[in-house]
Amino acid sequence: MDEPYQASPDVYVLPTHLPIPGMGNLVINSYLIRSDEPVLIDTGLAGSPLDPDESAHFIAAVESIVPLRDLRWIWLTHDDMDHTGSLPKVMELAPQARLATHAFSALRMASWWPVPLDRVHAMRLDDRLDVGDRTLRAVAPPTFDNPVSTGLVDEKTGTLFSVDSFGAILPEVTTDCAEIAPDVVRQGMTAWLTMDSPWTQLVDRDKWDAVLDGVRRLAPAMIMSSHLPAARGTCETFLGIVRALPDAEHMPAPNHEQFQQMLSMMGPPPGANGAPAPAAAAAAAGA
């Protein structure tokens, strides 16, 4: 767990990151919107190679911003492991909170942990959630690694929470995308998105442009990706990167030799010190 930070007057970022040996770092963000009815977006990792007490630290970080007893909504963008880590614990500690997510996200999770389905508020695209002083509208992220992926726009502030879209593998972990050189962002975003959404090499150009126009019409003032530091005023730049994905070189998965090299860079093998080292490599294959 990294240090939480405030990205805008009412949005706090709860970040962590995974080092991916030989490639860089993958930021993993959850968010807290301090709306009248506070909303937690995603719940981070259950554990990490850098922080075996990741989940406890995540809970403490949420609690330091909004008491869990006051939390009213958990918006789960999708049921991937890097978004659901502390979800059972948060639901236990936040009895007023309802889980806003795709119906199939909830039903699928119920096959591996006892999701309190009576607290699920099923969301589909274009649905709006009233959280007191604003509405949150469900939107489709332009790229995704999971068909239930459900992003959102805060209609009060124009902030787009873009799920895995616009993520990047970066050499340094920062709290503001503007601190990273534009070329580094472009390379890191292309690397991440071609791995996370390899289907982008198959898209029809006209349909792809229509998808990106849909994002453009949202005119997001800020983009809060699950895998990038907070970004302000970057929509056109990011759309340009995403538009080029069909022609970008798609990074192959590590072969066994490269995998062994990654493990040696991570240190002791899993189990030797209790660290769940392979998590980083798994995240590199899609998170």
Ligand SMILES: [Fe+2]
């Ligand atoms: Fe994902």
Ligand SMILES: [Fe+2]
């Ligand atoms: Fe993710």
